[in-house]
Amino acid sequence: MGVSTSLAEDGIAVVTVSYPPVNALPVSGWYELARALREAGQSLDHRVVVLEAPGRGFNAGVDIREIQRDPGPQALIGANRGCAEAFAAVYECQLPVIAAVQGFCLGGGIGLVGNADAIVASEDATFGLPELDRGALGAATHLARLVPPHLMRPLYYTGRTVTAQELHRHGSVWRVVPRDRLRDAALELAREIAAKDGYLLRLAKEAINGIDPVDVRRSYRFEQGFTFEANLAGASDRHRAAFLSPELAPELSTEEV
Incomplete structure (x- = not known):
């Protein structure tokens, strides 16, 4: 469990995140991911x-249970800052970043893929921000990089998801493939990029x-201020508690936490 980096083939680094059962990251996980991405981008290999x-x-x-276990605000502050660092690490990585997405991509996942340079997705991939139902606000900055403004807003307000095929039609997903072809498709695009001059790729990214x-970075931190305000007002805690209650949300409590 955690974040690891491997060399798939010449010039192609693969950063792998593994936080079973659903890849909901604790505070430490977001920072670990940020470090891995920055280190991968800094390597001249x-x-x-x-x-x-x-x-x-x-x-x-985020791991909502970690936030709810903390009687004070430190876990929430940590999650806010950790997400901000991980999202920024994708965007500020010195090299192009390709996100390989399968299944659900929710909340913080939107922050990661919205800041990526390219997205390859499986046919079963869905994307959404259930933030309002979790007592939070954020990542509209990144959803706005995936869909037009007047689609982003109702998606944000309703918490509805969109499919990989729909995002492909909007031009924000590079390719949609069967799940068992996802890694191969991501590496295929990575291979084409890796054939370019490494120095020029870094200049191009910058x-x-x-x-x-x-x-x-600034836009997302602005959004996070409203998450903290909602927390101080008590709204966030009510929604997080309802989400984690099996009686109130049985179909979600094992799917996204």
Whole structure:
């Protein structure tokens, strides 16, 4: 369990996240992921990074139970800062990052893939932000990088998900493949990128980030301030408690936590 980095083939680093059963990351996991991504990008042996999280789903967001176990705000602060660091590490990685997504990609997962350079997804992949139902706000910054504004807003307000095929039609998913072909498809794209000059790839990544119209780090931290306000008001705790109660949310309590 945790985050590991391997060399799939020449120039291709694979960062693998494994937090069974649903890849809901604790505070330490977000920081561990951020470190792995930054180190992979700094290595001159690498020219592209593939981010994968095998299992039932790519990412189910933060470990809500960890937040609820803490009588004070430290776990929430840690989750906020840890997510911000991991999302930024994807975006600020010195090399292109390809996200290989299967199953559910929720909450924090949107923050990761929304900041990636490319997304390859399995046919069963779904993407969404159930934040309002969990007493949180955030990652609209990253959802807005995947869909147009007037689709992002109702998706955010309702918590509904979209499929990989729908995102492919919007141009934000590079390719949709059967689940058993996901890693191969991600490596295929990575191989094409890794064939380029490593120095020029690093310049290209910095240049592309430099022309983005939105500062994703600052934008996301702005959103997180409202999550903390909701927590202080008591709304967050009520929603987290309801989500974790088997009687109130039996179909979700084992799916996304």
